[in-house]
Amino acid sequence: MKKLEGKVAIVTGGGGAIGRAICLHLAEAGAKVAVFDLTVDSTDKVAKELLDKGCEAAPFPVDITNYEAVASAVDEVGKKLGQVSILVNCAGGSAREKLAEYYTQSLDVIHWILNVNLFGALYCIRAVAPIMVKAEEGTIVNVTSIVARGGKKKQVEYGAAKGGIIAATKSLALELGRYNINVNCVSPGLVSRDKLDDEKSFAHRFSCMNRVCTQDDVARAVLFLALPDSDFITGQDLAIDGGRSLGLKGD
Numbered sequence: 001m002k003k004l005e006g007k008v009a010i011v012t013g014g015g016g017a018i019g020r021a022i023c024l025h026l027a028e029a030g031a032k033v034a035v036f037d038l039t040v041d042s043t044d045k046v047a048k049e050l051l052d053k054g055c056e057a058a059p060f061p062v063d064i065t066n067y068e069a070v071a072s073a074v075d076e077v078g079k080k081l082g083q084v085s086i087l088v089n090c091a092g093g094s095a096r097e098k099l100a101e102y103y104t105q106s107l108d109v110i111h112w113i114l115n116v117n118l119f120g121a122l123y124c125i126r127a128v129a130p131i132m133v134k135a136e137e138g139t140i141v142n143v144t145s146i147v148a149r150g151g152k153k154k155q156v157e158y159g160a161a162k163g164g165i166i167a168a169t170k171s172l173a174l175e176l177g178r179y180n181i182n183v184n185c186v187s188p189g190l191v192s193r194d195k196l197d198d199e200k201s202f203a204h205r206f207s208c209m210n211r212v213c214t215q216d217d218v219a220r221a222v223l224f225l226a227l228p229d230s231d232f233i234t235g236q237d238l239a240i241d242g243g244r245s246l247g248l249k250g251d
């Protein structure tokens, strides 16, 4: 029997690069996956990919910055797939095309980044946690960023949002532990989407290893934290960054 057989998992941002990889890993471990993302196209595409592999999945187009929409989508998950016991908050991003030093950043971008990365994740947890508490079972994994640990120029609002989630994770772990619910974060370093011409030299700028972080690196860590094997780990923030957050590399 697969380790997540019969479990229902919600993955927000499931239509995105890292989210899709997380959906695949959870589904291959036996979970029924509810793919949450903004558009019908993106959720349909990933859900179909999982169904084509013989896994169970369903698409849920939803804007996670709208609490009523989140609550109703979570309700639908219960009806279509069954009682949710795994939540992965992966929707978000730093709006790379809109990066600016904070003293010049537009309020629209600041609100948008905080809405998706911080409030969106908190809304999903608020909607799902009562179900987990009632069942006395659950796992929540939040995808944050090493930007929240070490800071980064032009990413003040992003670091604030992801840092808020790391802080919330610890308090949630304290509140929810007695209901057998563990809450953790993974903090990836830079995850490359494109094939790089000189991966090794690029990697050396962003890690102490010879390669860059991949979507699968993040997905494998999320899977580990979603498995029963790790159910005594809670309130932790696991860096998936090839050692980048260790600080000065000694050279």
Ligand SMILES: NC(=O)c1ccc[n+]([C@@H]2O[C@H](COP(=O)([O-])OP(=O)(O)OC[C@H]3O[C@@H](n4cnc5c(N)ncnc54)[C@H](O)[C@@H]3O)[C@@H](O)[C@H]2O)c1
Residues within 6 Å of the ligand: 012, 013, 014, 015, 016, 017, 018, 019, 036, 037, 038, 039, 042, 062, 063, 064, 065, 089, 090, 091, 092, 093, 094, 116, 120, 143, 144, 145, 146, 187, 188, 189, 190, 191, 192
């Ligand atoms: N790519 C990186 O280098 C990197 C590094 C560290 C952390 N992260 C984090 O990993 C997560 C995934 O990033 P990615 O690189 O796969 O980006 P991505 O853009 O491919 O995926 C993000 C997904 O979130 C969805 N989304 C955005 N706003 C939403 C909303 N309001 N409601 C529902 N869905 C929404 C998008 O549609 C998209 O599919 C993000 O939280 C990001 O901050 C990424």
